[in-house]
Amino acid sequence: MDWEERIRAARETGLRGLLLALRSLGVGLPLVIATVISIALVPLGVGFWLTPRALGAVRRFADEQRERGRSWSGVRVDRPYHGPVRGLRPLGQAATWRDLLWLVLNIPIGTALGLVPVALTAWSALGLVIAPVAVAGGAEGEFWRVAVGIGLVTLATLVILAPAILELHALFSAALLSPARRDLEERVDRLEEIRADALDASAAELRRIEKDLHDGAQARIAALGMTIGLAEQLVRSDPAKAEALLAEARDTSGQALADLRRLVRGIHPPVLAERGLVEAVRALAVVLPVPTTVDADAGVRAAAPIEAALYFAVAEALANVAKHSGAGRAWVTVRAPGGCLVVEVGDDGMGGADAPSEGGLAGVRRRLGTFDGRLVVASPRGGPTVLTMEVPCGS
Template structure:
């Protein structure tokens, strides 16, 4: 009970301090930047000097807005995506470059929404400091009693209440405790309300979200097409250099054996033995190639069985925990399997880990996959092709990859893949073999 009460008090005090910090800091910075923005846009309209002032002022405006978006996500879980249009190609210097930057910034509706947010700074100040003011008023009431005992001449506690006798000071203490409890109770809710109000101003509009979605789909489609083309080239190369070459050699050996079968049966027998070995190697390479395209164990036993079979082939112990109430569609299941396989391959190649863990769950909306290890950490998605390949593979299905890998470890790769599961009744029987 004491632990819950302490946590509740800590949560309320933290929310009130954060609200006060947001209200005051962003109010002061917002008013200054709003005035500078009005001046720069006015100079642009009247004198043209704003060509250089507008970009100069809009950079800190966007930085302040982005900081507010980040704090909303960190403190209240209210995610506010940045709605800005991507920067187009433009001249780096001169009047042409300044004009292009101004046209890009002022032509973006998100810029004007940032300025509207700055204009609403007094309201954000009120929302921010309200919980801190209520908490402070309660604390003041609790501390009134010793104050009055020391200064009997009188003490103003709140509007219209002059405390000039100890009895009134005693009455202020329970009132202060009630007000303090009220302030601690409403502070987290007011902070979330503040962040949701901020999201209405700084978040993307429906049109902006649609434009961003189109840009993301265009990029991921291009990356998927490139990845598929590279995969087709790899398959063609493997077939040409592997199975195809062995089949050509097999045909030549069979032709020579056909010529020698009557003249030199022993030599023909040796050629047939070589042809048999060549056919076995070609068949093995074809099986490996097919396994790389879509593993048979994935089709037969599903994601759970395929990941467990993969884990058994690795040189380190891998603990697999998969709980699914059905099966995803085949393309999604294949993408999930190869993403997990790539993550485990990175563990073996780079992490120097002694153990790894795979966790797969479905929350009703999508597939959540986590691959972690006890290695040295330091994985960087920008530093290699493995993690980028996972991102491209999952992005084709609107999936995401998040990597947490501080120096010294551990490394945790979290992947999410929106999908629905088929009914368990439609699952094929895996048997016991």
Template structure:
């Protein structure tokens, strides 16, 4: 036998479930309504004038004024296209990768214009902007109209029928059937409203798929990307193989040789212990000294593989510790509000270490500086010195090794080093942050 409380609980839960479903439909409908309005307004209010001024600025390039204006409007067009990529993924799960070519480190007006105009993705953005005017406005407005059509039948048509004694819009039968017509119209309009939610969402998703067809990388771009990844992977394998050979050489020539000598001294000491204790004691003392030197070399080797301070304190702490170990004052400024991924930290650390080693050996500098910051999903590290300059990556295997190490992570390196100095090395690595940092991040070494 079921008591009244159980019935009440079941009824309440049923009503709650139905109310939750209605609330979810209402939430989705409101989101589709807002998104449809955004797309319609964006199409007429942003992409239409942007298409016009961008086309005019490109046409004015031969006159000279377009050299300055075209990059401005093309960059603005990229901003709109990137926002559309974000909305497509956040709203409908339609991922649109960014297809643009890498930005050069230093650009004058002509180089900036050439970088933008020579990129095929720029012209696809412009084509999308042109087609988005009718399609974005039409699909966005259609989504809004479909949703408002049913709402008008629920809230507007019955009230208007009671005031004017005739139907309104699609619900013209209200005036003919009185109260029953009003109730039937409200039910019909409510059902239409529920059905209109997935229809509106489908229309907006269709716009996202249209955007994907033009704003995503082309097959040629993907092929170039695969070739670049294959090249950087090969470079990374070469760097790893060279690193393993270095470790093997250091072990063989350093710690292993000392351990062999240590073993021989201990063996001789065992033989001399009975006949010549004094000599045996000297041999044991030499063995103890050799063991300390071997331990020191092993610690240095471990630091060369992955410094403990890098694992404990992150890139900023490791760079500060590295600066303190060098024989010249180094100003360190970092703004990294979290921990980087371990491979990226390691690559950036050893790149900085190699550059600082070059500063000490070749630059004749009195001071050096390091600036590291993370912003916009990228780590930028700048290492400079006031030395004699003349550094050229083409003439040094160390800098070429840095380039290969960074390229494995899609990183770049630019060197500015005129004769007489100063030398400035700028490195960039795309990366994300993980846990927040807890240590101070600036100082002077």
């Protein structure tokens, strides 16, 4: 880095330091107070509403620091969270308490480190701009002459140490805001389980497709060939019989084509590819025998594999509603809070559903697990039943 770049970096560091100090004190302190009050009010009930909002604000402020560390100092800090902020669940995550510890410590540390380049910039301006003007204007006193020397020293310090000051703060933040080693080990174990489940699910899906082809389209096409061959033999000796066989062959070809179309829709429905998850879910709701409403955030989209996984998960859940719930109505909500896609499928039926180790809901859990997602089943006896599916789709 040449001196011109160092001086430019020093100037940027002064402005960034001021921003860091103002954010650390002006935002960090109110957040600490709001979070403490919110948690303290949980026993009174109002904290159940306030705490998720306070913790969500803390998480956004921590994400802001992660982005600052990356863009200002090149220090990358991964997000350690598991799902969006919902209810009091984040209080059971170690990452939330590390965020809160960072928030408290960052008030003095962030403010101090942010003010260092501001103070160096101020002394440099005093010594190299104001002092010479004052001396040239006839100001007397040893202070102004000493100020010039101080200005030179502080400018050199600012230019040489400018990148290190903010990097020090980024490293301090990374120590608390990064995923803990235990979290990383658990995530590696989880990813290994997900990989094994994905391989099993892929093999099962291939077997299903093979069985559907064998029992459906393949059998019909084989019958079609035999019918056409028989018609070919009868075309001269019994034209009427041959004509009837060709008509039968035409019907069989249509049935085979319908089988293939059903198979393709089972792999990836065209409406999902063309119009997205929300419209595909609406198409499912229209044909369900139970009246079903669909409520979604505007413009909700995700990567195609994630949308496909959620679509088939919703399809399985709605099929269960129609078969087993005895419900009079059902509903589906699609939300996209902070880097996650959250889909809820509910009904007012008899309740008592669970997610066993085998069966449809177990398949849903494995399908979502491929994308580090999760399925939560809430189904007390007497209902209602609510299935919540969460899949990360952001950073």
